[in-house]
Amino acid sequence: MTRMMPDLPETMRVVEIAAPGGPEVLQPATRTLPVPGHGEILIRVAYAGVNRPDALQRAGAYAPPPGASPLPGLEAAGHVVAVGQGVARWKPGDAVCALLPGGGYAEYATCPADHALPVPAGMGLREAACLPETFFTVWTNVFLRGRLQAGERFLVHGGTSGIGTTAIQLARAFGARVFATAGTNDKCNVCLRLGAERAINHRAEDFLAVMKAEGGADLILDMVGGSYLPRNVRALADDGRLVQIAFLTGPKVELNFAEVMVRRLTITGSTLRPQSVEAKARIAADLERHVWPLLAAGKVAPVMDQTFALDRAADAHARMEGGTHIGKIVLAVA
Template identity: 85%
Template sequence: MTRMMTDLPETMRVIEISTPGGPEVLVPAIRALPVPGYGEILIRVAFAGVNRPDALQRAGNYAPPPGASPLPGLEASGHVVAVGEGVTRWRLGDAVCALLPGGGYAEYALCPADHALPVPAGMALREAACLPETFFTVWTNVVQRGGLKAGERFLVHGGTSGIGTTAIQLAKAMGARVFATAGSDEKCAACLTLGAERAINYRTEDFVSALKAEGGADLILDMVGGSYLPRNVKALADDGRLVQIAFLTGPKVELNFAEVMVRRLTITGSTLRPRTVEVKAGIAAELEREVWPLLAAGKIAPVMDSEFPLDQAAAAHARMEGSSHIGKIVLRVT
């Protein structure tokens, strides 16, 4: 039986994509309040995280999976206001942060109950909204797929992005030697503060030479793609692994696979959104067990850049795509 708070409205404010295009196509609208189905919860959204996949969806290049909300927004924090049949963990009023299939840019959002996590002890909802998308992505690709181990040399590109700031801290907490690239001396300084051993300004330095001088990277996490792919291969140590999670400069490039074979390199990658409900639930369980205690203890924390009201989502996207931000951008919803 579905349980719901008694004061819920029939409609809600949302931000929708009026047509594929730039930030200006994000417009306010009114939609009916969603109702949780079996195994789902409804969250009154306090804050919603802003991420690169949101911009890709807005531009028409990242369609929601079947059955997902067409509204942008893949992570949010807030309080549970309705619980669908079959949900036993969550109670009305619980404070949660959640990985969403879509729909975060709204006053209320649905998600599978097993994709929600408790807000870490001592953390505000504003910061908690920044956890799911980046921590699910980094854990999946750096730990599960990349197999990072203590003592290994780890390179992350875009060190001051939401993914980058998360990856630096998590890899450092795991005992890895962390290297990062960034586009300014200010951003490189931020990477060092977060725990990177070396930050490489890609506008003035060659990350391939820098990593080769250290013996090569055992693992590289990349979202740039394009011309970075063959350079990443050269920056890897023998038996190294490259994990690709996005292609900001394009997915196609010419690559000599002889080097991959001779040096026993591994090239892999993944996208999070199309994975099954069950897989994401498994990731959530691992994060709660392995990472949430680190967040509660203050050993790692989300890096906050800026906050925008919900109706200024277009400005938030412009900020993100201008690439001057350091850390996460959020929308204040309620």
């Protein structure tokens, strides 16, 4: 039996994608309140995180998985207001942050109950809304797929993005030597404050030369792609690993795989949204066990950029795509 708070509205405010295009296609609208299915919860959204996949979906390049809400928004924080059948952990009134299959740009959103996590002790809902998409992505790609170990040299590109700021902090917390690239000296200084031992201004320095001088990177996390791909391969130490999570400058490039074979390199990558409900639940459990204590202790924290009202989602996307932001952008919904 579904358990829910009384007096829930029948409709809700949302931001929808009117047609594929630029930020201006994000338009306020009204939708019927979703109902949690078996194993799901309904969240009254206080804040929703803004991420690159939202912009890709808006542009028509990243379709929601089957059955997911067509609304953008892959992470949110707020309070549980309804619980579907089969849900034992959560009850109406609980404060949570959650990885969503879609639908975060709305006053209410549903998700599998096992994709929700408690708001870390001492943290507000605005900060908690920045955790799921970014921390799920970093954990699975840096620590599970990338197998980062203490003492290894780790290079992350885009060090002041939401992914970058999270990867720097977590890698440092688990004992790795962290290197990061960024596009300005001010952004490089942010990377250093977060725990990078070396920040590389890619407009003034060659990250390949820097990493080769250090003995090569044991692991590289890249979301740039394009011309970075062959340079990443050359920047790896023998037996190094390259994990690709996005292609801001394109997915196609000419690459000499002989070097991959001779130096025993690993090239891998992943996207989060298409993974199974079970796989995401396992990542959530890992995060709660290994990372949530670091958040509660203040050893790791989301880096916040700017907050926009829900109906200004277009402005939030314009800021993200402008490339001047540092850390996470969120939408204030409640």
